[in-house]
Amino acid sequence: GEDVEQSLFLSVREGDSSVINCTYTDSSSTYLYWYKQEPGAGLQLLTYIFSNMDMKQDQRLTVLLNKKDKHLSLRIADTQTGDSAIYFCAEKGGGADGLTFGKGTHLIIQP
Amino acid sequence: GAVVSQHPSWVICKSGTSVKIECRSLDFQATTMFWYRQFPKQSLMLMATSNEGSKATYEQGVEKDKFLINHASLTLSTLTVTSAHPEDSSFYICSARGLNNEQFFGPGTRLTVL
Numbered sequence: 001g002e003d004v005e006q007s008l009f010l011s012v013r014e015g016d017s018s019v020i021n022c023t024y025t026d027s028s029s030t031y032l033y034w035y036k037q038e039p040g041a042g043l044q045l046l047t048y049i050f051s052n053m054d055m056k057q058d059q060r061l062t063v064l065l066n067k068k069d070k071h072l073s074l075r076i077a078d079t080q081t082g083d084s085a086i087y088f089c090a091e092k093g094g095g096a097d098g099l100t101f102g103k104g105t106h107l108i109i110q111p
Numbered sequence: 112g113a114v115v116s117q118h119p120s121w122v123i124c125k126s127g128t129s130v131k132i133e134c135r136s137l138d139f140q141a142t143t144m145f146w147y148r149q150f151p152k153q154s155l156m157l158m159a160t161s162n163e164g165s166k167a168t169y170e171q172g173v174e175k176d177k178f179l180i181n182h183a184s185l186t187l188s189t190l191t192v193t194s195a196h197p198e199d200s201s202f203y204i205c206s207a208r209g210l211n212n213e214q215f216f217g218p219g220t221r222l223t224v225l
Binding site for chain 1: 113117143145147153154155156157160168170204206208211212213214215216217218219221
């Protein structure tokens with residue numbers, strides 16, 4: 001089946017930028033998403049990007065997509081303690097309805 | 112906008128009983144909803160796609176007779192875990208599909224089967 005890979009942990013200092021990376025295998029991906037999950041909570045949609053876009057910026061968030069390498073990244077500028085959470089990368093294939101999720105990246109903020 | 116609710120937020124039940132979980136889109140109509148389960152420190156795994164007015168589509172390995180899905184209206188889908196056993200204990204999350212194919216997730220339901 002299709003696969004989405006992420007690093008399990010990322011540690012950054014408060015105020016620095018965080019870059020969370022994701023790779024996927026489905027060449028027919030149409031949409032790619034970033035979700036945030038805080039402890040014991042559901043998923044919050046942060047942003048998404050269409051597969052024909054290279055970049056999308058939304059306030060502190062910047063998404064970069066390299067479709068050739070099947071690589072997606074999420075950059076959080078000026079990382080704050082409230083950004084501490086698990087960030088999931090997900091993709092929607094051309095034929096499928098449901099999303100395929102990565103295992104999530106734990107973002108740890110150091111004071 | 113795009114709020115999805117789930118009820119209950121947590122439930123504890125005895126082995127062998129059935130549990131119903133509701134998923135509602137509060138401010139939009141959703142012809143398609145999805146049910147996922149998430150084990151501790153794991154990713155979300157799609158269980159089934161729920162389509163309003165038709166039968167749900169189950170992912171491989173998910174027993175349709177055990178996980179009954181009913182999508183009776185454009186704002187409500189229900190998941191019933193029948194004859195629940197301890198191995199069914201998990202975090203069940205639903206989502207509703209928006210106009211741009213994004214999925215808006217509910218807050219999840221934690222099921223514990225004793």
